[in-house]
Amino acid sequence: MSFINYSSREINCKIVYYGPGLCGKTTNLQFIYNRTKPEAKGKMISLATETERTLFFDFLPLSLGDIRGFKTRFHLYTVPGQVFYDASRKLILKGVDGVVFVADSQRDREEANLESLDNLKQNLKEQGTSLDQVPHVIQYNKRDLPNVCSVLELRKSLNPTGVPDFEAVASQGDGVFETLKTIAKLVLVELRSSK
Amino acid sequence: MPSTQMIMYEEEYQKISSILDQLCQDAKSKACYLVDQNGQLIAQAGQTQGIDATSLASLTAGSIAATSGLAKLLGEQHFSVLFHEGKDQHIHLTSVGGQIILVVLFDQRSTIGLVRLRVKKYSQQLSQVFTLLEEKASNTSPSAQMGEITDDDIDSLFREDLDQLFRES
Structure with a gap:
């Protein structure tokens, strides 16, 4: 749930990193x-x-600059990824404005990626929304490791609708800011155009 | 998406701030904060210097969310009050109208009883303001609110300003 504060001229949005x-x-x-x-x-x-x-x-609060006198503030959250923390994931997902789905590119994590993506869809459904309605991007992380799936394979299983996706090596920062900038922009565009 | 959105106007913000000021005085508390359930700070009053309000807002919302989860697990509708007792400082958290969290920080100058009493009184006043805000927001579309911002404005933020914030270290 975004929060537009006309008194302090601020736009606040919540982005959740899921995976x-x-x-x-x-x-x-x-x-x-x-x-x-x-x-x-x-x-x-x-x-x-x-x-x-x-x-x-x-949790990381970021200010990404002003748009026409409105400060844009983004609250970045991660969820706990382990399967048994689902109750916590549901809480954090509440009121989300944008999602970054971080996938592990390693071949032996294919199933874990799919399970997490299904879990994300299910938890959004319980909130009365769906992944299609929430601005989201996908990041294929750990591209530097051996035994990774090709981007084409990952795209086929995780990104059938063709949302913006990025290759990344988060430990070295590759792809991290590209991912952030894209989701932040999608969220602001959605906010502006939402009826 | 977003399916729901909070919009704060100057008039209501002033009302909320004045209620918080009054609560802070009457409860003899150190500081009061109003936080939305997603962890965004709405307003604050009292001795707030030296306290990281953004972190406080996020953590209190997490705390309230976890407590609501517990309530559901046990078949309770909600736990209305959450109280953290420290050696010198204490935090009293209440959910106002299911959407807003009222945080009262106090020390030995006040008591839990007084804080509870005052919170009860001022929660009702805050609740009324938020009901008004909801009505106002539901009569205006978000796109009208954001009407003065164009796609070009958003593009320019991501074209020019942003890279300066992310520096190589």
Whole structure:
């Protein structure tokens, strides 16, 4: 749910990074946090276990500049990817304005990707919406690892509708900002055009 | 999407701020915050200096969301109050009208009883303002609200300004 504040001239939007466990959602946010100028970012919060697996969510507030005097603020969240944290994923997905689906390109994670994508669709359905109605992009992460599926294969199974997609190596930052910029833009365009 | 959207106007913002100020004084609290259920800060009052309000908003919304999840699990409609007791500071969280979270931060100058009493009183007033806001928003389409912003404006944000924010380190 976006929040337009005419008093403080701000547009606030929520973007959620979704995907299977260990696909690199937190790594995306960490890279963004490390490479963004201090004036454009707030504190990054990670509610994680001792082994640095996301327990509830990661949170990073970003200001991406002004449009006609409105400050554009984006709240980036990640969900916990592990299957058994579904209750938490549902909570975080509430009021989402845009989704980045981070897929793990490794061949042995094909099934995990599909399971997570189905889970995303199901959880959106429970909110009375669908993936088609929510601006979203797909990121094929871990392209530097051996034994990865080809982009064509990934596209065929995860992106049949042809939404914007990106190859990435989030640990090195490849594709991270391209993904962020595209989803942020899609969200603003949707917000402007929504009836 | 977005299916629902909150829009805050100057007039209602002033009303909300003045209610929060009053609550802060009457409850003898340190600070009060109003947060939407998705973790976005709406307004604040009191001694808010030195407190990261954006993080506070996100974490309190997470806390309320997790508590609502627990309530559902147990077959309760909701748990109306959440209270965190610290050594020197305490946080009282309440959901107002299911959409808004009222956060009251207080210390030894006040008591949980007083805070609860005042929160109850001012929640009703806040609820009325948000009902008005909802009515106002439902009579105006988001595209009308954003009408002054063009696709070109959005394009230019992503063409020029953004790369300057992301620097190589």
